[in-house]
Amino acid sequence: MQWTLVVPLKPLAEAKSRLSDTADDALRPGLALAFAQDTVAAALACHAVRNVAVVTDDALAGRELAALGAGIVADEPGGGLNAALAHAAATVRAAWHAGPVAALNADLPALRTAELARVLERAAAFPRAFLPDAAGVGTTLLTAAATEELRPSFGPGSRARHRARGAVELRLDAVDSVRQDVDTGDDLRAALALGVGPRTAAAAARLLIAEQ
Ligand SMILES: Nc1nc2c(ncn2[C@@H]2O[C@H](COP(=O)(O)OP(=O)(O)OP(=O)(O)O)[C@@H](O)[C@H]2O)c(=O)[nH]1
Numbered sequence: 001m002q003w004t005l006v007v008p009l010k011p012l013a014e015a016k017s018r019l020s021d022t023a024d025d026a027l028r029p030g031l032a033l034a035f036a037q038d039t040v041a042a043a044l045a046c047h048a049v050r051n052v053a054v055v056t057d058d059a060l061a062g063r064e065l066a067a068l069g070a071g072i073v074a075d076e077p078g079g080g081l082n083a084a085l086a087h088a089a090a091t092v093r094a095a096w097h098a099g100p101v102a103a104l105n106a107d108l109p110a111l112r113t114a115e116l117a118r119v120l121e122r123a124a125a126f127p128r129a130f131l132p133d134a135a136g137v138g139t140t141l142l143t144a145a146a147t148e149e150l151r152p153s154f155g156p157g158s159r160a161r162h163r164a165r166g167a168v169e170l171r172l173d174a175v176d177s178v179r180q181d182v183d184t185g186d187d188l189r190a191a192l193a194l195g196v197g198p199r200t201a202a203a204a205a206r207l208l209i210a211e212q
């Protein structure tokens with residue numbers, strides 16, 4: 001089964017505000033872009049992924065991620081993350097005849113292609129499914145079969161909400177890279193320990209230099 005992924009990304013100047021104690025205003029937008037580039041590059045390399053649509057109004061991120069091969073969908077209708085994801089899922093189904101659709105966070109800089117493939121292959125057994133984040137309270141991936149609406153409910157505490165709204169929680173070992181979202185400095189250290197993609201490695205190196 002081949003999936004279309006929708007990857008939401010805030011304007012870079014606003015993204016990853018909880019990393020402000022780790023990366024200052026001059027470095028944080030570049031770090032957020034690097035996370036998204038490594039996430040999207042790993043997703044596009046996955047054999048279970050047909051295409052990737054990044055949901056963003058950020059012009060620089062749009063250009064850089066389109067250069068990797070992603071499509072860009074406008075952040076509409078202006079009602080926040082979940083409204084944007086629902087709109088994007090409908091858009092890619094209409095425009096690309098997409099079948100199964102998955103929402104994947106843009107802050108997974110350690111994402112490994114083979115681990116994403118395992119998660120998507122397991123998700124294909126269910127009408128709707130989700131993967132909890134590393135912290136165990138949020139969600140990094142939500143899937144919907146071709147006949148299902150995505151019905152996203154991302155945001156703080158989304159694991160419980162996605163379960164309550166009928167998505168099946170995926171229980172898989174050794175898919176840490178798909179679960180390791182980066183919200184805080186500790187999350188960034190955990191992702192670096194797993195091994196991040198090249199753009200995040202370079203951006204994190206600038207961070208360490210700036211800290212000296
Ligand atoms: N397109 C779009 N993406 C969003 C929006 N809000 C959050 N996102 C993205 O959704 C994903 C999960 O959000 P968070 O983990 O909270 O990331 P964040 O909002 O950059 O982080 P904080 O500023 O620390 O809350 C990230 O990929 C964000 O870029 C939104 O309103 N529109």
Ligand SMILES: C=C(OP(=O)(O)O)C(=O)O
Nearest residue numbers: 138139154155156158183
């Ligand atoms: C948007 C989410 O991420 P976070 O909790 O990292 O903001 C989520 O887990 O649903």
